[in-house]
Amino acid sequence: MLRAFGLGAILFGFWLALSGHYTPLLLGFGVGSCVLVVYLSDRMQVVDREGVPLHVTGRFLLYLPWLMKEIFMANLEVAKVILDPKLPISPRMVVFHGSQQTDLGRVIYANSITLTPGTITTGVEGQDFQIHALRAADLETGEEQAMDERCTRVEQG
Numbered sequence: 319m320l321r322a323f324g325l326g327a328i329l330f331g332f333w334l335a336l337s338g339h340y341t342p343l344l345l346g347f348g349v350g351s352c353v354l355v356v357y358l359s360d361r362m363q364v365v366d367r368e369g370v371p372l373h374v375t376g377r378f379l380l381y382l383p384w385l386m387k388e389i390f391m392a393n394l395e396v397a398k399v400i401l402d403p404k405l406p407i408s409p410r411m412v413v414f415h416g417s418q419q420t421d422l423g424r425v426i427y428a429n430s431i432t433l434t435p436g437t438i439t440t441g442v443e444g445q446d447f448q449i450h451a452l453r454a455a456d457l458e459t460g461e462e463q464a465m466d467e468r469c470t471r472v473e474q475g
Contacts, residue, residue, distance in 0.1 A: 321370040326356045368422050377472045378426075384468060388461065389434055396435040399453065408454045411440070414447045414462050416469075423473030430465055437462075 329352040334340075337348060359365050367373065399406060418424045424447075428439040431449055436456055441448040451457050 321365050321367075321372060322356050322360055324372045325359065325365055325370045326352050329355055368420060371422055374422070374472055377474075381468055381472045385430055385433070388465070392435045392437075395456070396452065399436075407452055410451050410454045410457060412449055412451070412457055414449055414466070416445045416447055416466050418445065418466075418470055418473050420473055423469055426472055427466060427469040430469060431462065434465075 330348060333348045333352060337344065356365070359369070364370075416424060416427050418427055424442055424445070428442055428447060431437050431439045431447065436452040438450045439447055440450050449457075449462070
């Protein structure tokens, strides 16, 4: 029941942010549509720990600045590679073993890798992540391991 209220509050907050109109009629439509979505979600039995992961919110908000810094640093590295006249690329496909236990944790890890320029998660099978990297040197820094550990901490809530 608490997750349903949390989902409703998040949906209504998102609706308010996107709407920008605060007349009683439109607020009523917003509340009504959010109540309908929460009701249908509850009937479909997707309002659970994985469907509405409120338990990861705090740790995810701590993880986000670190991820933004990593994305920025990777952007600089990819820009250096692209602007170099020799274009020193050496693409590689590797498989990393993740330590995440849930689908939510694996999604956070795979998307974090893909958001970082120069690397893309091309496949996930169980706890193995197939990753394509622009340069072989990018795979030797140990950043995937650091990201794996941070994503596991986020997943645990």
